[in-house]
Amino acid sequence: MNWYFLLIPFLLSVSITSDDYIDYSYPDRMPRAFGKLKERIGKLDSLPTYMQGEGIYEPPIDLTGYGSADDYFDSVFEGNWQYMAAGYDFPVGKPNGRGYYVAQKFMQSGHLGDDFNANTGGNTDLGHPIYSIASGVVVFSKDIGGGWGNVIRIIHKNTDKTYTESLYAHCDKRLVKYGQFVEKGEKIGTIGTADGQYKAHLHHEIRTEVNMPLGKGYSRNPTGYVAPTMYIRSHRPRW
Numbered sequence: 001m002n003w004y005f006l007l008i009p010f011l012l013s014v015s016i017t018s019d020d021y022i023d024y025s026y027p028d029r030m031p032r033a034f035g036k037l038k039e040r041i042g043k044l045d046s047l048p049t050y051m052q053g054e055g056i057y058e059p060p061i062d063l064t065g066y067g068s069a070d071d072y073f074d075s076v077f078e079g080n081w082q083y084m085a086a087g088y089d090f091p092v093g094k095p096n097g098r099g100y101y102v103a104q105k106f107m108q109s110g111h112l113g114d115d116f117n118a119n120t121g122g123n124t125d126l127g128h129p130i131y132s133i134a135s136g137v138v139v140f141s142k143d144i145g146g147g148w149g150n151v152i153r154i155i156h157k158n159t160d161k162t163y164t165e166s167l168y169a170h171c172d173k174r175l176v177k178y179g180q181f182v183e184k185g186e187k188i189g190t191i192g193t194a195d196g197q198y199k200a201h202l203h204h205e206i207r208t209e210v211n212m213p214l215g216k217g218y219s220r221n222p223t224g225y226v227a228p229t230m231y232i233r234s235h236r237p238r239w
Helices: 003-020 027-034 037-045 069-077 228-234
Strands: 100-104 114-118 129-131 136-143 150-157 163-171 187-190 202-207
Touching: 069 136, 069 150, 069 163, 150 187, 163 187, 202 228
Parallel strands: none
Antiparallel strands: 100 114, 114 202, 129 187, 136 150, 150 163, 163 202
């Protein structure tokens, strides 16, 4: 048997792996893409109180008259079963995040999400599409300025009747409105710079505790948050 026949299965496995998920081989690009981490945190720390998850940025949904957020969203999704989340895709390079890397990972220096940047770095992904990671309903879509810029929040009802929330920040454009139902893979916005605060990238959070205040994107306490890439990988569609 010739040696190159043994090489074929290996090459196939490498090809499948490289196509399937996000490329993590660019950790050195984070400083060039986003600037110094201390500067980024400083911008968020300097926000007015009302932009730090308090005041007018309390939880986006008023739950008056409902026992819990689950009760409220049960009523929202009633009759809209077609928008339940049947698996999750990546918010960029759909469906598998191909062509992107995570420049700052979940809980790195207290970071509450994953920052997605194109492998080409810098501002090369400015205007690239952002997709809803699963079907759901938009509960927040506003430009709040400061270190956040344009922010979109979507609630997803899972097949096990639990809820998950996804957040997309620093968008250049928002293409969805409050109360709008969206499908998995639907284009909801484009990658931006938070009005010039950073180099272009997507700050993406996934929360298993829904309807929390916006927050600042950094905290030593990750209660209610999960690592986006790990969550998506473990909840990929089964068909």
